[in-house]
Amino acid sequence: MEIDRNNREGLKGWLNPGRYGWERVSYWLQRLTGVGLLAYFVGHIYETSSLTQGPDAWAAMLELTQTPMGHLILILVIGMSTYHSVNGIRLIFTHGGKGLGKPGRPDYPYDAVSLNYRQKSGIWIALILAAAAMLYGASVLFGGE
Amino acid sequence: MTMLRESQIMKIHYITGIAALLVVAVHIMMRLIMPYSMSLGYENVIANYHNIPYVVLLESILVLIAIHGFNGLRIILLELRQSKAWEDGVTILTIAAMMGVIAYGTRTIIVANGLGFE
Numbered sequence: 001m002e003i004d005r006n007n008r009e010g011l012k013g014w015l016n017p018g019r020y021g022w023e024r025v026s027y028w029l030q031r032l033t034g035v036g037l038l039a040y041f042v043g044h045i046y047e048t049s050s051l052t053q054g055p056d057a058w059a060a061m062l063e064l065t066q067t068p069m070g071h072l073i074l075i076l077v078i079g080m081s082t083y084h085s086v087n088g089i090r091l092i093f094t095h096g097g098k099g100l101g102k103p104g105r106p107d108y109p110y111d112a113v114s115l116n117y118r119q120k121s122g123i124w125i126a127l128i129l130a131a132a133a134m135l136y137g138a139s140v141l142f143g144g145e
Numbered sequence: 146m147t148m149l150r151e152s153q154i155m156k157i158h159y160i161t162g163i164a165a166l167l168v169v170a171v172h173i174m175m176r177l178i179m180p181y182s183m184s185l186g187y188e189n190v191i192a193n194y195h196n197i198p199y200v201v202l203l204e205s206i207l208v209l210i211a212i213h214g215f216n217g218l219r220i221i222l223l224e225l226r227q228s229k230a231w232e233d234g235v236t237i238l239t240i241a242a243m244m245g246v247i248a249y250g251t252r253t254i255i256v257a258n259g260l261g262f263e
Contacts, residue, residue: 038214045250052256055187
């Protein structure tokens with residue numbers, strides 16, 4: 001008999017931010033930024049391929065992308081890539097068992113030891129560095145150089 | 146339908162992620178060693194594609210991010226729904242998309258490497 005492995009909650013379960021607090025928000029952001037960066041990566045490869053059609057095609061593509069809206073998208077990409085990288089490094093350590101704390105007896109109110117201040121500060125560091133990188137990106141892109 | 150265990154795939158995911166971080170940092174620095182708008186000039190970009198170490202860097206960015214990105218997409222899609230047909234379909238589609246993007250990007254690198262200055 002085949003085992004039913006269907007996930008009954010589907011997208012609703014994936015998007016639920018209320019169940020695990022900040023860790024859930026971090027989980028959600030890691031996936032959203034990942035999908036966003038993959039979309040940008042595919043778009044960037046397409047954008048760069050205009051080089052092969054000569055200087056006019058390249059100039060036409062730059063006219064499309066080097067606009068205030070294009071710069072805003074690039075600033076968002078900078079923030080997404082910084083968050084995804086820093087939070088990804090936190091996840092690598094976490095999956096390796098680093099920063100999870102020691103297992104303890106499950107006493108009421110059953111706060112998970114693994115969801116400790118180290119994990120929470122990792123998430124905050126990722127968010128703060130992403131904001132700082134976006135500010136630097138904005139200064140380069142809108143700085144007039 | 147997997148030739149590798151999920152634990153091995155996760156190791157590849159982490160290694161490609163860390164390696165991509167390093168090579169993308171160099172790629173971004175190449176845009177910042179001169180005024181940003183000047184770095185996007187056609188002659189300057191074509192000159193980048195004639196620089197063999199930089200071409201190797203671009204190809205490695207292409208391969209590393211394609212593997213990491215499409216495997217990440219596969220993981221997300223497998224978290225949403227689980228069944229044999231879905232898992233096999235998602236794996237085949239993401240591998241095909243990854244290979245398509247690598248092939249298209251490599252074509253740009255090869256053609257741009259052969260272009261002269263106008």
